[in-house]
Amino acid sequence: MLKDEEFFGRVDTIRKKMYRIAYSYMNSESMAIDMVDEAVYKGYLKKKQLKEEAFFETWMIRILMNLCATQYKKSQREVQLPESMEWSDETEFENLDLKEAIAKLPEQYRQLVILKYFGGYSTKEMADLLDIPMGTVGTRISKALSILRVDLEG
């Protein structure tokens, strides 16, 4: 099991990445810090459960993503936004700011956009993080970008 020093040392190495991911989810500095704090706390509580220390980052990011997704959903409810949206018509995204457009993406696309562009994760890493096949990651990223009409591959 990770000792306290090791745990916080590892957190230190990924905290900026965690913040970027949280910020891109929440679009708020204070909320992003809250999410990072919460994720570190949850991780600290459950660190005994981490069997392979090599997966620390994956594990922490996954906790963070879960928290952000949950909080995001909650905040949507609080401002009475639609819980989910039908996005069959991609053109409706065109008039939105990119930030809003990402926020309105269905969760399975939004998380990949955030992981890729704000977390800097590779397709393989994202597949590991989300427990989905690499092919699915590629498909979803491609679909997400086409919805957003952004061309940042590379």
Added chain:
Amino acid sequence: MNRDEEMRRMLEEADRIPESLNMGRIVKKTKRRKRVHDIGIGFRNLAIFAVLFTAVLATGVNTSKAFAEAVENIPVIGAIAKKLDFQDREEIKNILEKDKGLESVIDNYYVEKYGEVKKGKNSGLAVTMEYAIADDNNLSLLWRIDGKEGMVYTFTDTYLTDMDTNKTIDVNYASGDFAKAGALEMYRIYWEGYHENVSLTVRLGSYDGESEEMMYLDYYTFSLKGMKRMEPKVIRPGITFDVDGMSYSVSEIRMFPTLTEIDIAAEDAFDIRGGSIQLVLSDEKGNQSQEMGFGLVESGGFGNGKTTKELTSGYFTMEGNLNLQINEVTYELADSERMRMNRFTGEIVYRGETISGYAFEKDNRDFEVFLNDGEYAVAIPGSYAEQVNAVLFEAGGYCSFEDLSIKPVTVDGVKYSVIIMPSWYHCDSDLEMVEFGKVRTGQCAINSEYKVDTTKTVDYVPGKREEITVHSPSVSEVNFDAGISKWMYVDKPNRKVESEEYAITIKELQLTSRRADIGISVESKNGSTVENAFVGIRIVDGYGNCASCQTAFMEEVDGIKWGIVAREDDSVLYWEKGYTLYIDFIQVETEDGLSFSETVDKVLEVPFR
């Protein structure tokens, strides 16, 4: 602006890492929450059976001058507190300015005065580290700042290094009040065990009352060398009290200079799964020491053992007779159905115990027991006492004197070897407590001027046991006055709510005045095994009070996943008019991976039946 440009700007925004994302703050906050969590974990997965009452236990702590003089080299409760009253900053200032009383008192009691002054490079503000008081639990720092009028200051980050090993010392938690310019303020650092030589780095923060802005200023480093390890004063009052058929005991109080630990046990072995107890320790001057954290009890601890509460004052900050008040006890049983508890009223008067004693040695030599101002001395004629290392007391089992000193004294021309039995003396924690009179502090007191009140001498006749009736002045009475009627409900609605992919059954709700434990089962409609569930839950009582609208992390016990939503403030929930439960969404982890945030488009309203 095109999409690519927008994306780049978003990335730049996300790259502006705020200052507060520093590891010092994260570590401190995380450990603090963990500490609270550890205390509060006992509430999980419990059927709830709540009783609220108020009990006042008066535990007299002798602070008389006579006793103080009888104890050599031991700081005595109250002696310092008379000079050092943290509740009254002005008084401290006067002492410091006029007669240097604080310094002399503290010096007498082995608290190091440092008086080290450091100036901030940027702010130019001088911080003086006046004193450091170290014990096994915490390091209390008395500091002052040469600041500006109208501003208040505090430390925001704390780093400790052991100067002997050059290793970082884990700081569990650190806190202090805001300090005004020139005022002496205490900053408390909780650590795991004492260190003698410490390098301390703190960051100064200033708060402007007008603009309500917090500024983060310079880091200051101090070298605290040669700190004395302040020992606790141990009091074993042996107070036992019953409430509604349940027995509790206050078995031991360990009072450190600025912190007090109190051991409380639930004596009944039946199936209590958890509970809470709230304590306030106050002194004659009205200084109060309240517990830290949420006042909850560790998992299982209350049912089959003891729990330790930490209060935020000690013998440097309390004075005179102490009063331990138990404000609230909640205990929780397994398998309780919905219950309504009657208001508990009543009074239990605690009286002294009756004990008898006899010599333990096989020769059964005579000895005498003297009572002096509530203190008992075992006096053994001649030099025989030097051979005696134990006395058996009927009520308390075997008491070892190995650690106690023996003093020869002459009373009325007769020489005695006297072992003064500190009245807190506790023979064996597994045996019944012995109550010898006034609750005492710390260690065995030997006083060559000890005067025996011969009128209270009990002559012991070998072969017989004589009873010594002790009307203990230490625990005079225990009063219970509920004053408040509280409710507890356990409801098993067994309602099923279905989302697109999952079927959720609300199995059980356990509702107390502060929180709701909600047990659900989750089934996947496609046959996947549900491993974890994160559920957005809100529950609102019949008066519209919401038990913390938050996501509950569910943990599985006996096939049911439990989540908790709780009030985070001091307000109370009332369930007698029923409740409304909202399952906002559910996020499920199955063997196939995570299913993110599926909406459950249902609201479950359950008027109480």
